[in-house]
Amino acid sequence: MVRLLFPKRLTQWFGPLILAGIAALLVAVTVIVSGIVDLSAAKPHPDGWARLLHYTFSRSTAFHAGPTPPADLDSPIRVAAGASYYGQVCARCHGGPGFGQNPVVLSMHPRPQYLKTDLPTAGYSAPELFRIVKAGVKYSAMPSWPADRRDDEIWHLVAFLRAMPKMSPQSFQQLALVSHGQGAGVAPFGAPPKLTPYALRNDDEPPAASFNYRTPVFGFSGYAQDGDALATCSRCHGADGAGGGAFPNLTLQTRDYIASTLAAYAAGRRRSGFMQMVASELSPTQISALADHYVTLPRRSTETHVGPVSAEGQQIAIKGLSSAGLASCASCHGITRAADRAYPILEGQSRWYLANQLRVFRNGGRGSIVGDKHPDPMVKIAKRLTDKQIDAVAAYYAAQPPAAVQSLVPEKTVR
Known part of the structure; x- marks a missing residue:
């Protein structure tokens, strides 16, 4: 019996191994087809399994860590730039200083980490944070960066993530959440426009029929449908449109340039993880209204x-x-x-x-x-x-x- 289970010759192992492989495959197929696996998000992962998944993620992140950070990584200008994106997108899942986390996202499994505490970010180097932001994480709802090759934008967000754990609620609100100039004007969405295709990384991913790569889209905050597009633009460009630091001064440009650039961002012809998210929500009526608005503002140097x-x-x-x-x-x-x-x-x-x-x-x-x-x-x-x-x-x-x-x-x- 021992010789049957543990044959001496190497070639005698092939048959049992092949049979074991076939048996394992049949079991896996049976489990999948039967539907017995419970993929409900209502039940958390067992503690041991959750720890194993996180360890696997940490090792993968370390192995694929990003490039060398820029010399000015922790500069205030990069921190402020990253804050504007975090407040518009990331805070809706990960919270921030002075704020908890949304009960909807805490009903996900795995749950998004609360990034205000030191633990989630202090354990990762800047290149590792770059990797997480750029590549995202499969099976966790953590998205990859929307615009490929815009590493400069990713470093902005990394700079903010490194600074946020020591940030006061007041500083967080001022940098990431306050829409300076809110209520300065509205740009109505208008009649529902004809949907137009847009480009995104892997937009041919199967099953293609399950997705709709067309603008305008329904965004995280619904600012476009609310008609308060100017308040969102003011987050980065300021109420006076003069931008500053990492963001361009819109008052210097012509109406045609502003309108065509917004349309290019929405369509993905111009890359930006910051701007495609915003521009893809806008209707053609709003793009035109925003271009009209910024050319009427006083022109001044940044x-x-x-x-x-x-x-x-x-x-x-x-x-x-x-x-x-x-x-x-x-x-x-x-x-x-x-x-x-x-x-x-x-x-x-x-x-x-x-x-x-x-x-x-x-x-x-x-x-x-x-x-x-x-x-x-x-x-x-x-x-x-x-x-x-x-x-x-x-x-x-x-x-x-x-x-x-x-x-x-x-x-x-x-x-």
Whole structure:
């Protein structure tokens, strides 16, 4: 009997192993087909099983940890940028300082962690937090980041997660929850518009017939249906639209550029985990109303003091770099009305924002959507600039007074 169970020759093991495998497969198929497995969220995982799942998750996170964090990871500008997203999305499951967690999300299994306490975040390094935010977690309702290759946005949220455990309720409310300028105006949703397709990572995932990748969508807060879109925009761009820090100054742009950019975000043609979530909720009527609103606001520079501007920054902006084969920035930005939709006005924009966007172009996070017949030339341009040159040209444009839109050459004179 012992020899039958434990044969001496290796080849004699093949038969029993194959039979055992077939038997295990039959048992698994029987269990699945019978429906005996209880997948109800009303019953929690047994303690041992929950611990095993979390340990597996922790080891997977450590193995696939993200890249080296940026040098300014914990800067106030990144913390504030991450706060705006956390308050709009993440807080609805994970709570925050001065707030508990929603009873609906605590009825999920596994339950989302309460991230105010030190325990959930202190045990993970910044690269591990990056991995969790970017990749999400299967079977846990933790989503992956909506926009691929926008690592800069993910680092914003990581910065906030690292800062939040020591944050007071007052600071949390001011950074993440308060809609500055709420009630400043409304943008009615209007009549139900025709639904239009949008692109998202893995939007061909089976079963395709079970999903609806079309805008407008019903969002987390329903702000679009409530008509209070301006309050949501004010979270990041401010009630005056001047943005600041990590977010662009909308008062500097033309109406056509704002409208076309919102439409591009909604459709996924321009990547952003921050903006696609917001823009995809808007109706065409609201996109038009928001563009009208921001062009009526007073135009002013984002920063009151930029500091000294280098000759190199002015050279790149006005004359270009012959050594790198680059034309001047001014050859595209803000010259003709024909360019209003394609090229933003840079004068008076935030220095940090401009420099960050150039680095996003350089890293492939913008301007290279799969399937584009006409790739954005900014990708090649940014790859030819050093960090020093990027900072220099960003400082130059941040120091310039806002360009007067009415001074642009009328489209009919352009040939």
